[in-house]
Amino acid sequence: MKKFAAVALLTLGAVLAGCSKQESATPAAAPEPTPAAVTKIVVGLDDNFPPMGFRDDKNQLVGFDIDMAKEAAKRLGLEVEFKPIDWSAKEAELSGKRVDALWNGLTITEERKQNIAFTAPYMENHQIIVVPAGSAIKTKADLAGKVVGAQEGSSAVDAIKKEDAVFQSFKELKTFGDNVTALMDLSTGRLEAVVVDEVVGRYYVAKKPDQYAVLEENFGTEEYGVGLRKDDTELHAKLDKALGEMKQDGAAANIAEQWFGKNIIK
Template identity: 80%
Template sequence: MKKRTVVLLLSLGAVLAGCGKQEPAPQAAAPAPAPVAITKIVVGLDDNFPPMGFRDEKNELIGFDIDMAREASKRLGVEVEFKPIDWSAKEAELSGKRVDVLWNGLTITEERKKNIDFTAPYMENHQIIVVAASSPIKTKADLAGKVVGAQEGSSAVDAVKKDAPVFGTFKEFKTFGDNVTALMDLSTGRLEAVVVDEVVGRYYVAKKPADYIVLDEHFGTEDYGVGVRKGDADLLGKLDKALTDMKQDGTAAKIATQWFGKNIIK
């Protein structure tokens, strides 16, 4: 046999041996776990925030946001549980998974967006200034040298402090555990003005029109949204759809009219 033929046969054998070697098939990637089905939504709220969420004479939770949350949960086909929390610790309650959403007149702010995901706004609100009916205070400028109050942890605190030229003229700025206590101090003279969410302030002023007045000026306009834990896109999407449907079919407007006498849905 010629030398060239031997070399050719050896090379062919090496190629065939290489072709016959079986490489192990790559393992398929494990499928991503399916999202856990939502069966219940735990709503964190301040239960002393009428007319958004508060207790009636039977100690049962009622309010505009209570009705909105119940309707949205019904449309999602899930149970809803309302859990009163310390509103000043609301972000910790949400991130700690002790509640699933914050639904209680929660203002959408850039600062809160760092720790909370929000639905699209469902209501527009103002931070109004409430004073005693006999008060000489008529404008924001008249607050200079006065004792002003607001609810601790509320957007009213942020709105007031944001208006630095006015805030810097206060004699004292006091915060309270809830708006009811702040308004009580206003009625007894321990405060000279209260800055409060419009929906809350007008609710109380309407109950005692002879005791309080609302100034024409306010501390800004804001939007209310439902707060969801960061990254919970599934629940956020479902709530956004439910709220959109409620607006489109008139259900949200009906709930608003029952509580405010007109449709204030955004």
């Protein structure tokens, strides 16, 4: 009996020792890595959208929104990179994290809010109707039976379709990759009217007042904001703060004066 008890005790001791050794060999969980600090923001834009964002004679990106983004990034201590994208695929570019922000005359709409988080609006805009100088078109009702142009994927298209009776009266709504091409087709007679952001339309009309005219009626008022991913809450808060400060200290108004000759900041 004593011999059996001794063997049993030895066996039990070996088992316990094995368990103890196995437990001590289990590595401790590695600490969570610290997220890298954000040092750069990539801004997606349509680089053929004067005066918001476009290329000058030296092929450099310039414009109102370019200057606004540069000033905001400077205040946040961030480098800013401007990345031209297919504007009709802007939401996919943002959600795919190929850009961090959409900052190029982006209209705040309820539909876009489903997929995009917007900063507070920084300016108001209208969807104006541009026609050739001397055109018989004076009102929206006169667009019946006419070929009308707008930029594909733009809020101009959305604004037109909201007024269904007017939209249905068109002979055709033609869409273009950019506003510049649409206005060129207007000047050559392939279109009879173009619906376009006021900031863009008036920029071109001022350059060629003998070629274009702007109707008194428009397709509504809208607000511009910076578009961000919904989960990018830190950048959202920082940009809202920077834009608010730019409005308060006059920096945003100064940028607007340079591009539009007046303060259009909201």
